[in-house]
Amino acid sequence: MSASLKFIVLSALCLATTLAQALPASVTQALPELEARGSGNMRWFGLRLYQATLYTPGGREFAWQAPFALEIRYARAFSTDELAASSRDEMARLGTPKAELPQVFSTLRRVFPSVTEGDVIVGAQDANGHTRFWHNGRETGQITDPGFGRRFFSIWLSPQTREPALRSALLAKAR
Template identity: 45%
Template structure:
């Protein structure tokens, strides 16, 4: 049951509308990385339920983990902030993010970044490799996190080859049809 809940929650995690329905990034995001462009998008489903639509924005020709990139998630379901944070931490742990002391510290950082979400609300996360990440909810800045390792592990939830959702990863990277 805990594993199923974790899968549901990670899927309910961050960010934009379905492929082809891009709404763009908040102007503030583009201030950090003005050359961002959409690369790929797709829906996250769990047992047939659409949890959110995700979109990956990149700087450059394609995705490169060492260049700034952003994930935008538009939620289709109401999800409590605590669940968003817990699921993120569970997935980072599964991907080998580190010891429990580090994860506890990261939990506090992510709690600042993620409010509870309602259907049709959006969270955008910008990964600044080597520096950290910046998060917005409905276009409003929620957190600037100056921890490069936390940011790297957080975005790996969707972009690492070991993601729980390889089909969504392929869509985000523009390797599969939306």
């Protein structure tokens, strides 16, 4: 391969990587300072379920009190109920009180559409602790309860997550 062809291929790969690390315009309008921090894949028995990317202000170290976004790019189809139930169950495992779980499920069903391979859901928390969701760039809902976001995003970001390797990849500085 000639040097110029190698340059073109490497440039195309870098551009593809940059584009894959960009949030939808609707999210960057709401939270313009966010840049990719880390990324990893969620697998179940070897099957890739999704790729997750964490965005923080300027790509700096994650902090609960700062705005952030978590992008999930699905590799498989899931129904609204599957997404809401699995999130509710993980939130319960991490300590969300049992009495709150029916409301959590109802709220998640409202903000989560069914997804197919290639769909993207972005969840973001602003500096006020408000949580917003987007599906393929279109906002699907907002939750103003400041405790909800921490309970929800703990699924991926808590030290007690079920997926510590994914958490480590999300919190690692993107290269």
